[in-house]
Amino acid sequence: MDATIESTTTLAPDQVASSEDAPPRLWLGGLGAGIAWLAAALVVEFWPNFDDWAYTTELASAAGALGGGLLFASVAGRRLPGIDRLRSLAPWLVALALLLTSWEIFTAKLNLLPRPFFAPPQAFLEVYFEDWRRLGECVIRSLLLLAPGFFIGAALGFASGVALGWSRIAGYWGHPILRLIGPLPAIAWLPIAFFAFPSSWSASVFLIALASGIPVAILTWSGVAGVNSAFYDIARTLGASQRFLVLKVAVPAAMPHVFVGLFMGLASSFSVLVVAEMMGVKAGLGWYLQWAQGWAAYGNMYAALLVMAVMCSGLVTLLFKIRDRLLAWQKGLLRW
Amino acid sequence: MSAYLSIENVGITFQGDKGPFCALRDVSLKVDKGQFISIIGHSGCGKSTLLNIVAGLSAATTGGVILENAEVTAPGPDRAVVFQNHSLLPWLSVYDNVRLAVDKVHKARDKAWRHDWTLHNLSLVRMEEACDKRPGEISGGMKQRVGIARALSMEPKVLLLDEPFGALDALTRAHLQDGLMEIHQRLGNTVLMITHDVDEAVLLSDRIVMMGNGPAATIARILAVDLPRPRRRVDLACDAAYTHHRAEVLRFLHGHDTARDAA
Numbered sequence: 001m002d003a004t005i006e007s008t009t010t011l012a013p014d015q016v017a018s019s020e021d022a023p024p025r026l027w028l029g030g031l032g033a034g035i036a037w038l039a040a041a042l043v044v045e046f047w048p049n050f051d052d053w054a055y056t057t058e059l060a061s062a063a064g065a066l067g068g069g070l071l072f073a074s075v076a077g078r079r080l081p082g083i084d085r086l087r088s089l090a091p092w093l094v095a096l097a098l099l100l101t102s103w104e105i106f107t108a109k110l111n112l113l114p115r116p117f118f119a120p121p122q123a124f125l126e127v128y129f130e131d132w133r134r135l136g137e138c139v140i141r142s143l144l145l146l147a148p149g150f151f152i153g154a155a156l157g158f159a160s161g162v163a164l165g166w167s168r169i170a171g172y173w174g175h176p177i178l179r180l181i182g183p184l185p186a187i188a189w190l191p192i193a194f195f196a197f198p199s200s201w202s203a204s205v206f207l208i209a210l211a212s213g214i215p216v217a218i219l220t221w222s223g224v225a226g227v228n229s230a231f232y233d234i235a236r237t238l239g240a241s242q243r244f245l246v247l248k249v250a251v252p253a254a255m256p257h258v259f260v261g262l263f264m265g266l267a268s269s270f271s272v273l274v275v276a277e278m279m280g281v282k283a284g285l286g287w288y289l290q291w292a293q294g295w296a297a298y299g300n301m302y303a304a305l306l307v308m309a310v311m312c313s314g315l316v317t318l319l320f321k322i323r324d325r326l327l328a329w330q331k332g333l334l335r336w
Numbered sequence: 337m338s339a340y341l342s343i344e345n346v347g348i349t350f351q352g353d354k355g356p357f358c359a360l361r362d363v364s365l366k367v368d369k370g371q372f373i374s375i376i377g378h379s380g381c382g383k384s385t386l387l388n389i390v391a392g393l394s395a396a397t398t399g400g401v402i403l404e405n406a407e408v409t410a411p412g413p414d415r416a417v418v419f420q421n422h423s424l425l426p427w428l429s430v431y432d433n434v435r436l437a438v439d440k441v442h443k444a445r446d447k448a449w450r451h452d453w454t455l456h457n458l459s460l461v462r463m464e465e466a467c468d469k470r471p472g473e474i475s476g477g478m479k480q481r482v483g484i485a486r487a488l489s490m491e492p493k494v495l496l497l498d499e500p501f502g503a504l505d506a507l508t509r510a511h512l513q514d515g516l517m518e519i520h521q522r523l524g525n526t527v528l529m530i531t532h533d534v535d536e537a538v539l540l541s542d543r544i545v546m547m548g549n550g551p552a553a554t555i556a557r558i559l560a561v562d563l564p565r566p567r568r569r570v571d572l573a574c575d576a577a578y579t580h581h582r583a584e585v586l587r588f589l590h591g592h593d594t595a596r597d598a599a
Binding site: 228230231233234235236237238239240248249252253255327328329330 | 391392393410411412413415416417419422423424425426427428436437440441470471472490
């Protein structure tokens with residue numbers, strides 16, 4: 001499988017050109033990005049701040065280190081392992097350097113944006129350097145809430161989706177219930193959940209499980225119901241039992257749908273997580289956001305938002321990696 | 337003395353939107369063990385429906401199918417089916433597609449035997465090299481070979497082939513026909529094959545069952561093909577008996593069947 005993926009990527013038109021010609025001495029994109037980051041470092045360090053901002057030098061050294069690294073990579077070029085994957089990132093690296101520079105100029109240097117609401121880049125560094133312990137704990141607490149909720153929801157959603165798709169009786173009773181409850185945002189259950197569950201942790205787990213379970217159930221159901229009947233015919237001519245038809249035919253055939261459901265469930269579990277942490281739970285990234293806003297610590301708030309974005313997109317990426325591995329047979333059919 | 341496989345007065349009526357629709361009526365056919373039977377007829381004449389009834393995937397409205405003194409009521413591994421173009425489960429590798437059937441049918445055997453048996457059957461159709469490939473990665477002809485390997489691995493009483501080579505190019509089809517003939521010669525399977533291809537029917541069969549047009553289709557004529565085996569397509573190209581049989585089937589399909597007009 002991997003071999004085919006590799007070969008298709010190396011056959012991308014722009015890369016054919018670069019590998020067919022004599023290997024370029026210099027990676028021009030890397031050179032440009034390196035210069036942009038070095039320029040950003042110079043602006044940060046030597047353009048005096050409008051006001052006193054801590055960690056200005058640290059920010060400049062970080063940008064300078066990145067710029068220097070990119071310059072080195074652009075000269076060392078092809079000899080560095082993994083350089084080909086970096087190659088396509090060059091435009092983004094340039095854009096990010098420009099973004100950082102203008103952000104720095106508009107906030108720390110010229111003070112053009114209203115102050116407590118817009119923090120300069122070094123304020124992020126300050127938060128990460130001085131509050132990393134609390135922020136880290138919040139990430140862990142959030143994950144400890146998200147993981148059980150998502151797994152319980154995914155497992156129950158998957159099981160009920162298979163039952164709904166397979167059994168006529170389950171479909172008869174389950175369909176109206178899912179029709180009624182499915183469209184309701186999980187957050188709407190918040191008052192009931194906090195009333196019905198003994199702790200705010202278990203109430204939040206319930207809400208997250210509900211939010212992630214319903215899309216998984218619906219998509220699994222539609223996946224199982226939509227399995228090509230020819231697959232069942234094949235299995236039946238092998239003498240398959242009902243159990244065999246469910247486990248060996250319906251479930252694997254429905255997996256592409258199940259993964260769409262898992263993706264949607266994961267996305268909606270994030271929003272429930274944050275709301276639940278803002279409302280009841282006394283830890284986690286949602287709580288941190290709320291707390292930072294309460295103290296008008298906007299730098300902390302932005303820093304936490306960035307951490308949250310990285311965490312969520314990391315989890316989604318992980319899910320996609322798992323899917324690509326499990327659904328290798330579907331390669332070419334998957335379009336997202 | 338009853339036949340090995342006996343199709344007796346089979347008829348099927350579907351309940352459609354516009355009332356009942358009779359697709360087949362009074363189909364009777366007796367097949368001896370080891371015989372190769374082709375069923376030929378125009379599209380929509382109920383060939384596939386008949387095969388599905390023998391497979392047990394559809395239930396006959398009237399009559400029934402008896403295989404070795406037992407009535408067919410459900411699909412089972414004693415009647416292996418190779419479908420036209422969707423015989424394999426796409427999420428399993430070539431090996432696993434065959435192994436699935438082997439594990440199902442030969443439960444009593446140990447693991448090593450089942451592994452060897454899977455590879456043996458794949459080698460019968462020369463697919464042992466492609467074990468780890470998935471159906472999406474191999475050609476249509478290769479898929480059909482794997483389908484045949486899986487059917488053979490089940491050691492069925494009857495092999496049911498539903499236009500197995502219909503979607504393939506002429507050269508691949510010829511290769512697979514030769515392969516199938518060789519396997520049939522060696523293992524003596526009882527085969528029921530649906531086809532649209534006159535040459536295929538004459539080349540492979542002991543008898544050709546020609547079905548009339550629907551609705552309420554039934555067997556119009558049965559042609560015995562008594563060409564000696566093993567048969568070689570190159571030798572037969574100019575063989576008088578072969579061309580005669582071929583002409584008979586063509587006349588039937590294209591409406592100039594003198595025998596039928598007289599009747």
